[in-house]
Amino acid sequence: MKAVVFDAYGTLFDVYSVTALADQLFRGRGNEISQMWRQKQLEYSWLHALMNRYVHFETINHHSLTHTLNQLQLAYEPEQIASLLDAYHTLNAYPEVKNALQSLPPHYRLAILSNGTHRMLKAVVDHNGLTDVLEAILSVDDLQTYKPNPLVYQHAVNLLHTPKEEILFVSSNGWDVAGAKAFGFEVAWVNRLGKARDELGVYPDHIVPDLRALPSLQS
Amino acid sequence: MKAVVFDAYGTLFDVYSVTALADQLFRGRGNEISQMWRQKQLEYSWLHALMNRYVHFETINHHSLTHTLNQLQLAYEPEQIASLLDAYHTLNAYPEVKNALQSLPPHYRLAILSNGTHRMLKAVVDHNGLTDVLEAILSVDDLQTYKPNPLVYQHAVNLLHTPKEEILFVSSNGWDVAGAKAFGFEVAWVNRLGKARDELGVYPDHIVPDLRALPSLQS
Numbered sequence: 001m002k003a004v005v006f007d008a009y010g011t012l013f014d015v016y017s018v019t020a021l022a023d024q025l026f027r028g029r030g031n032e033i034s035q036m037w038r039q040k041q042l043e044y045s046w047l048h049a050l051m052n053r054y055v056h057f058e059t060i061n062h063h064s065l066t067h068t069l070n071q072l073q074l075a076y077e078p079e080q081i082a083s084l085l086d087a088y089h090t091l092n093a094y095p096e097v098k099n100a101l102q103s104l105p106p107h108y109r110l111a112i113l114s115n116g117t118h119r120m121l122k123a124v125v126d127h128n129g130l131t132d133v134l135e136a137i138l139s140v141d142d143l144q145t146y147k148p149n150p151l152v153y154q155h156a157v158n159l160l161h162t163p164k165e166e167i168l169f170v171s172s173n174g175w176d177v178a179g180a181k182a183f184g185f186e187v188a189w190v191n192r193l194g195k196a197r198d199e200l201g202v203y204p205d206h207i208v209p210d211l212r213a214l215p216s217l218q219s
Numbered sequence: 220m221k222a223v224v225f226d227a228y229g230t231l232f233d234v235y236s237v238t239a240l241a242d243q244l245f246r247g248r249g250n251e252i253s254q255m256w257r258q259k260q261l262e263y264s265w266l267h268a269l270m271n272r273y274v275h276f277e278t279i280n281h282h283s284l285t286h287t288l289n290q291l292q293l294a295y296e297p298e299q300i301a302s303l304l305d306a307y308h309t310l311n312a313y314p315e316v317k318n319a320l321q322s323l324p325p326h327y328r329l330a331i332l333s334n335g336t337h338r339m340l341k342a343v344v345d346h347n348g349l350t351d352v353l354e355a356i357l358s359v360d361d362l363q364t365y366k367p368n369p370l371v372y373q374h375a376v377n378l379l380h381t382p383k384e385e386i387l388f389v390s391s392n393g394w395d396v397a398g399a400k401a402f403g404f405e406v407a408w409v410n411r412l413g414k415a416r417d418e419l420g421v422y423p424d425h426i427v428p429d430l431r432a433l434p435s436l437q438s
Binding site: 043046047049050051052053055063064066070071146148149150195196197198199 | 269367
């Protein structure tokens with residue numbers, strides 16, 4: 001194993017850390033908003049990719065949020081949308097992330113491969129003090145499609161100049177795990193929420209509750 | 220307008236008509252099961268298409284159901300799975316469907332374009348007495364991909380020998396509406412559940428509460 005490539009949203013950064021702000025803006029509805037927003041955000045990424053009509057993740061984030069508020073019949077002001085979208089730049093990393101990444105053997109190259117735009121990813125990585133820990137931040141935005149399109153995983157191979165057999169891919173998202181495994185990476189599923197595995201015909205090599213288990217994985 | 224092409228599941232046939240059986244098999248959990256099953260069924264179709272790893276809809280239906288039961292921590296027997304999958308062959312048409320289709324001007328050619336396999340679609344169409352009303356039942360299975368891949372909508376143009384501008388596409392699924400409109404059909408969204416529209420950058424030409432409004436649409 002030469003490189004470890006991490007998914008960002010849900011794996012390193014807690015997308016539900018926007019719940020408190022949503023709850024403050026829409027009293028008592030924060031949990032519902034953040035759950036539906038995340039679900040629609042993912043759906044819209046898959047659908048835009050499948051329709052061959054790419055729009056970048058900041059637009060998808062905006063559109064999935066307005067759909068969510070409309071579906072929940074919550075009236076909103078542009079400023080409320082703007083502050084929730086801004087909150088994606090300051091999502092919290094999960095508590096173990098920084099230590100876990102710093103505990104990996106120093107010869108491992110570490111990178112992010114994410115649906116987010118470069119701007120979004122740079123902001124959230126900086127906010128969590130991870131800039132110096134990561135060698136590369138790779139975005140689907142360079143390819144104009146979304147995970148789990150195999151072209152996205154190939155992008156990491158190309159930019160890291162590392163064969164796929166020598167890359168460990170780490171994600172908490174079952175569909176991303178399936179896409180990465182089908183592509184040919186060794187894959188660790190971070191099952192933070194104790195979910196049932198997705199039944200997409202391919203399964204992770206490792207299942208861990210959080211990133212602290214990574215250094216002990218035998219490949 | 221020369222042809223009217225209908226989505227099947229959710230548009231002509233009520234996918235939640237399995238709820239009663241699910242409730243009988245898993246006491247009190249029928250609603251949860253049928254909601255999550257449908258959601259996962261759609262997700263898996265998009266994901267398989269995006270991964271370029273097609274498996275047909277009977278397999279997706281099976282896998283999304285077992286995932287759902289596992290996620291809900293419900294123990295099950297193979298016979299329970301089999302009977303829920305069989306129930307997809309006898310889904311109920313929505314009450315207005317047959318009359319509405321028969322009320323359309325007789326020069327309109329009527330067809331189904333669906334994610335289901337030919338076997339599944341033939342069964343549910345026969346069960347609801349719609350075989351003689353429809354000229355064609357078109358399945359993604361001939362193409363080995365899923366909606367909203369534009370190739371699927373092109374398949375209807377090819378097999379009906381009708382230009383896309385002369386096809387009215389009718390679906391209750393917001394993501395299918397977006398795919399069909401982006402492809403170039405005239406599109407009617409059957410918003411049976413009073414949902415907020417999906418924000419996928421393209422929008423239906425018509426919004427109707429059920430199929431009774433179809434004959435009065437001006438194109």
